[in-house]
Amino acid sequence: MDTLDHLLDRNLAWAKRKANADATYFQRMAEQQSPHYLWIGCSDSRVTANSVMGLDPGEVFVHRNIANMVHTSDLNLLSVIEYALEVLNIRHIILCGHYGCGGIQRALTGAHSALVDHWLQPIAMLYRKHRAVFDAMADEQRHARLCEINVEMQVRRLAATPLVEAAWARGQPVMLHGWIYAIHDGLLRDLGPHLDSAAERDALPSIDSRVSQAVDPPTAARRNALHAFSAMAPDPVGACACGELAATQAGE
Numbered sequence: 001m002d003t004l005d006h007l008l009d010r011n012l013a014w015a016k017r018k019a020n021a022d023a024t025y026f027q028r029m030a031e032q033q034s035p036h037y038l039w040i041g042c043s044d045s046r047v048t049a050n051s052v053m054g055l056d057p058g059e060v061f062v063h064r065n066i067a068n069m070v071h072t073s074d075l076n077l078l079s080v081i082e083y084a085l086e087v088l089n090i091r092h093i094i095l096c097g098h099y100g101c102g103g104i105q106r107a108l109t110g111a112h113s114a115l116v117d118h119w120l121q122p123i124a125m126l127y128r129k130h131r132a133v134f135d136a137m138a139d140e141q142r143h144a145r146l147c148e149i150n151v152e153m154q155v156r157r158l159a160a161t162p163l164v165e166a167a168w169a170r171g172q173p174v175m176l177h178g179w180i181y182a183i184h185d186g187l188l189r190d191l192g193p194h195l196d197s198a199a200e201r202d203a204l205p206s207i208d209s210r211v212s213q214a215v216d217p218p219t220a221a222r223r224n225a226l227h228a229f230s231a232m233a234p235d236p237v238g239a240c241a242c243g244e245l246a247a248t249q250a251g252e
């Protein structure tokens with residue numbers, strides 16, 4: 001029987017390191033969690049919320065599923081959002097996709113034989129509806145663009161949930177953010193939209209109209225951050241399929 005002792009050994013070593021560095025670390029963790037952010041991301045093993053944002057345990061509340069989808073019938077996600085808003089009083093919800101997403105790749109294939117195809121149906125349908133636009137792109141760009149448009153779409157769906165609407169209606173400050181992560185350089189990119197009211201949500205252009213438009217360029221502050229980190233970025237050997245497009249967006 002394989003008991004995964006090597007993982008338990010790693011856990012022991014990690015706990016010792018933490019306790020040695022900060023004697024009250026686990027005591028503080030045990031008392032309460034007070035994260036400021038809810039992360040809704042992909043289940044992809046390379047995109048872990050705490051790691052990519054440089055946060056410790058206790059600092060971000062997390063929900064992950066294949067291709068960071070928002071389904072209004074997903075009791076798991078809805079329960080997480082409810083707890084985040086009504087118990088933890090979280091003010092920022094980050095919907096984060098990533099380039100090179102296998103779920104998005106699956107949606108591009110037109111497959112319909114597995115449960116995951118039901119899960120991916122909204123983005124697969126968007127692709128089919130605008131197939132002429134997407135299929136005019138090179139393969140890498142098509143995949144990257146669908147990863148991006150999926151973020152925009154899921155932020156809209158998040159903003160349409162009664163839970164978020166109710167928070168806004170009672171005056172609770174809740175900001176929704178659309179981000180995308182590039183595995184090949186480890187950097188997050190702020191795609192938008194940014195929403196903190198139903199009025200802002202309702203003023204957004206339709207997702208259909210966004211399909212054919214380029215993603216808004218990063219803000220000046222974001223460009224500066226990307227520039228500062230560019231020297232630290234790993235060599236793009238084995239970069240994800242979207243590397244070229246991501247570099248273009250970063251203004252590099």
Ligand SMILES: [Zn+2]
Nearest residue numbers: 042044101102
């Ligand atoms: Zn993914």
